[in-house]
Amino acid sequence: MKAITICLLAAAVLFVGATVAHAVIFGPGGGGSGGSGTSTSMRDLYMKTQSDATKVKGENDTAPAGPVYSKTAHDITPLSKERIEELAKKLTPEERRVILASGTEPAFCGNLVDNKKQGTYICRLCSLPLFESKGKFDSGTGWPSFFAPVDQAHVVGLRDASHGMVRVEILCARCKGHLGHVFDDAPKTPTGLRFCVNSASLEFVEDGQKMPEAAMPVATETAYFAAGCFWGVEDRLQRFPGVIDAVSGYMGGKTKEPTYEQICRGDTDHAETVKVVFDPKRTNYDQLLGFFFRLHDPTQLNRQGPDVGTQYRSHIFTVGEAQKAAAEKFISEQQSNPRFKGKKVATRVSPAGGDVKFYAAEEYHQDYHVKNGGHCAMPEP
Numbered sequence: 132m133k134a135i136t137i138c139l140l141a142a143a144v145l146f147v148g149a150t151v152a153h154a155v156i157f158g159p160g161g162g163g164s165g166g167s168g169t170s171t172s173m174r175d176l177y178m179k180t181q182s183d184a185t186k187v188k189g190e191n192d193t194a195p196a197g198p199v200y201s202k203t204a205h206d207i208t209p210l211s212k213e214r215i216e217e218l219a220k221k222l223t224p225e226e227r228r229v230i231l232a233s234g235t236e237p238a239f240c241g242n243l244v245d246n247k248k249q250g251t252y253i254c255r256l257c258s259l260p261l262f263e264s265k266g267k268f269d270s271g272t273g274w275p276s277f278f279a280p281v282d283q284a285h286v287v288g289l290r291d292a293s294h295g296m297v298r299v300e301i302l303c304a305r306c307k308g309h310l311g312h313v314f315d316d317a318p319k320t321p322t323g324l325r326f327c328v329n330s331a332s333l334e335f336v337e338d339g340q341k342m343p344e345a346a347m348p349v350a351t352e353t354a355y356f357a358a359g360c361f362w363g364v365e366d367r368l369q370r371f372p373g374v375i376d377a378v379s380g381y382m383g384g385k386t387k388e389p390t391y392e393q394i395c396r397g398d399t400d401h402a403e404t405v406k407v408v409f410d411p412k413r414t415n416y417d418q419l420l421g422f423f424f425r426l427h428d429p430t431q432l433n434r435q436g437p438d439v440g441t442q443y444r445s446h447i448f449t450v451g452e453a454q455k456a457a458a459e460k461f462i463s464e465q466q467s468n469p470r471f472k473g474k475k476v477a478t479r480v481s482p483a484g485g486d487v488k489f490y491a492a493e494e495y496h497q498d499y500h501v502k503n504g505g506h507c508a509m510p511e512p
């Protein structure tokens with residue numbers, strides 16, 4: 132009964148004057164008295180947006196060169212205007228007002244405020260998973276509240292200076308649908324953050340229910356390429372359109388759980404190898420093979436330029452019969468490529484699996500050029 136009364140009251144305020152009501156409704160979170168001592172990277176990620184004048188809605192929207200993926204392997208490539216309009220046809224007028232026009236539903240009115248069931252909250256418009264029940268908490272504000280998104284890349288923050296205050300608006304990363312705002316006034320939560328979301332922006336999928344297709348991570352395939360020092364190889368492969376993740380590591384030797392120091396001695400028989408997880412709908416193994424050959428000189432035996440040793444050899448570790456057949460066919464075709472005239476392609480092909488395991492390299496080797504700058508003389512994707 133209390134919720135209904137407040138709901139009606141809020142609706143009346145909205146009716147009197149929508150612009151004023153918007154500010155009033157967000158009043159409790161606007162100041163943000165808590166949050167001290169909860170300095171997390173996620174907090175920095177979202178709250179620095181508040182002071183970053185360059186990140187204003189509608190500006191700074193540059194289209195990415197290729198598909199974009201999150202750590203959970205969801206395709207979060209921004210949708211086109213046409214696709215958003217098509218998806219929006221299913222929305223109710225109230226959902227349109229909230230999602231497409233940055234509207235706010237009255238407090239305690241949304242159907243998900245008190246939802247305690249276990250499951251996933253997906254974007255009402257494009258179905259991208261945004262929050263989970265394990266990240267939900269009762270903030271008492273009247274809107275569904277979460278302390279963390281499913282994946283930081285799924286929820287973007289934008290500076291919002293409307294209604295006489297500076298706040299951080301949150302949007303779905305894929306369709307840019309309005310979700311609500313994020314505040315750093317939840318000191319008792321693991322992140323200190325309160326993602327204050329409109330029920331109208333969300334759809335709840337209870338555990339055990341079937342997720343819509345658009346909510347699923349992409350079906351991935353994995354490939355392994357050794358082409359000399361993995362720093363540059365990983366860097367380029369990570370940026371190849373359709374690649375979700377590239378990881379530096381060691382493969383093809385006998386030593387279990389090898390370290391970089393052991394690899395450098397050159398007696399483990401491991402090759403510096405990059406594991407590539409890719410989206411077969413956006414690229415394919417043949418395209419990756421072609422790029423792998425552009426990245427290095429496959430005619431050099433057990434070396435790449437100044438890097439000498441079996442750890443720098445050219446080697447493809449194949450997953451399944453189809454990759455093995457494709458890699459062997461590719462190498463035999465490349466042997467007649469004018470680029471390798473008079474030279475023998477030295478690239479080895481071995482099946483991955485069994486004892487041929489991929490061991491991820493130490494953390495300081497991952498994203499080496501992103502972290503440390505510098506670059507290798509290699510072609511861009």
Ligand SMILES: [Zn+2]
Pocket residue numbers: 254255256257258259303304305306307308
């Ligand atoms: Zn969305």
